Amino acid sequence: MSEFDLVVRGGTIVTASDRFRADLGIRDGRIVQIGHDLSGAREVLDATGRLVLPGGVDAHVHLAQPTSDGTIMADDFDSGTRAAAAGGSTTVLPFALQEKGKSLREAVRDYHAKAEGNCHVDVAFHLIVSDPTPQVLGQELPALIRDGYSSFKVFMTYDDLRLTDAELLDVFEVARREKALVMVHAEGHDAIRHITRKLEAAGQTAPYYHAIAHSEIAEREATHRAISHAQLVDVPIVIVHVSGRDPMEQIQWARKRGLRVHAETCPQYIALTRDDLKGLNMDFEGAKYVCSPPPRDTAAQEAIWEGLRDGTFDLFSSDHAPFRYQGEAGTGKDNPRARTSFKWVPNGIPGIETRLPILFSEGVSKGRISIERFVELTATNPAKLYGLYPRKGSIVVGGDADLVLWDPEEARTITQGDLHHGSDYTPYEGMQVTGWPQVVVLKGQVVVRNGVVDTDARRGGHIDRTAI
Structure with missing residues (x-):
């Protein structure tokens, strides 16, 4: 034997x-x-x-996630986890999204049905709370946290997902009481809408202007606001997909004061810039690069590398949010409404398979970070933070x-x-x-x-x- x-x-x-x-x-x-x-x-x-x-632990991916605008995510659990395996990730954490007006518990049940028997790697689910009703706050969310869904995400922008400040404080209170970890998409919704209206009025509607509307100032302000709410409630949070120096400095400010604020960044913030959104001479090809927050500039890239080296960032995730560029019957990025304004372009880019090779090549191979730091950012830290370590x-x-x-x-x-x-x-x-x-x-x-x-x-x- x-x-x-x-x-x-x-x-x-x-x-x-x-x-x-x-x-x-x-x-x-x-x-x-x-x-x-x-x-x-x-x-x-x-x-x-x-x-x-x-094996890599990709702590931020979107698979088989419902949308509200008729577009369809390009990856289900079969294709998405197959790509994860090919790229060296053996565990991924996608999101069970609660649609407004619907049950969070039912969203989790439906998500399990989509995953069952279709996974090439292991999965653990985060939640997305978009409608914190008394039923959700008082019963569903606490019960799910106790069942092991110990991390959930909230949004500070997007019409169909964002929570008000009062709602953020309410869900933070539940997280503190139940010892859960909150992931925050930190962008200032009203600031984005304000800039978007001005750009559209000036006829500046190409995909490139998404990067202008979703300014780093709006990200910085929302990051500070999320941190302030977390400080008020005394709850740990993760600021996800940080794009540059301005939000980084807010996180560093919080850490110096002993606040429990974690930070994540992604490949698009070291490998892309806003110029990629220009496409070929400001054409619609730039839609391929639309994500939120958008890539910034080379100075922001250098800031991200500083944070990857000095420990500002705990996590390096893909934020894989895949759409087809040319989906059937208007289900992809290139759909009739998106052609009218950048604000309708589906937000998100694919990256689950290329996450590890990009960071290894740009970081380890080029001497920016050590191989041990690579492992820490891409496997060990996410496993520890989200309750998967030492397994x-x-x-x-x-x-x-x-x-x-x-x-x-x-x-x-x-x-x-x-x-x-x-x-x-x-x-x-x-x-x-x-x-x-x-x-x-x-x-x-x-x-x-x-x-x-x-x-x-x-x-x-x-x-x-x-x-x-």
Whole structure:
């Protein structure tokens, strides 16, 4: 009888705090031994010359999420988690979104039905609270938090999602009482609407002007307001998808005062700028890059790198929000209403598969951050913050055998034809990267081998955070 189901041999293991040469012995989906010259396995993976990393934990993705404008997200759980696996992420956290006027509990039930049997990697759900009725605040949200849905997101903009300041304070109170973590999309709704009206009146309606309407000032103001509300209630929050220095400084201000404020940033803020929204001579191709907050400028990129180095950022997530550029019957970004004004362009870009290669290439390969910091930002910190550690996010005895054998020297050009997501484009088309996942292991089972995804294997499932 074999001592191990799988041995990973000869690689350099990297965690958030260390790197060392060792073998990994895996049995029943868990790491059971870390040592040298391990033998007695049914299968051996030769990791010579490769880094052995914890599977990535992408803590901010949107899959199979309903919309209110007739557009359709390009990824369901099948295609979205397949792309995650191909990019080296073995756990993703999408959102069960409560639509206004509907039950939060029913939204969670419906989301489970969409995920069941369709996941190539493991998933854990955040909630989105858009309608904090007395029923939701008094019964549904507290009960769901106790059931393990211990993180939820709120919006300070978007007509169909935003909460008023009074509503934010109400949900923060529930989070404090139930010990939940609140994720905040911090952009000032009224400021955005004000600028949008002025731009439209001047005939400035191309996708590029989305980046002007969603100004960094509006993001800074909302970040400060969210922090102030959290300070008033005494609740921890995460400011998600931070785009530049202005909101970063608000987070740093809060941290210096001992407030529990966490911060997340994303690939678009180190790899894109607002000029990408211009498309070809200010045409509609710029819609491919519309997301909120939008990419800023090169100075903002440098600020983000400072924050990735100095610890301002806890998380590096994709904020994967995929739409097709040319969806059928007006379901994509290029739809008749979007052509009339940037404000109708569906917000969001695909990035679940390219998150890790972009940060590795731009960060580790170019000497901006260490490989240990890469692991911390992309796996260990999100697992810790969202209640998945030590099962996920590190390489420890007893943890899930979620691993990536990474080739740090492989050079690739990102192109849509090589990717696995449901979108018909990538905003990173033509970007050259160094470093790519070669083999991906989920709970001791190989799901990606030599860059090829086992598309028939759907070995992922929902993780019960109450059981960790």
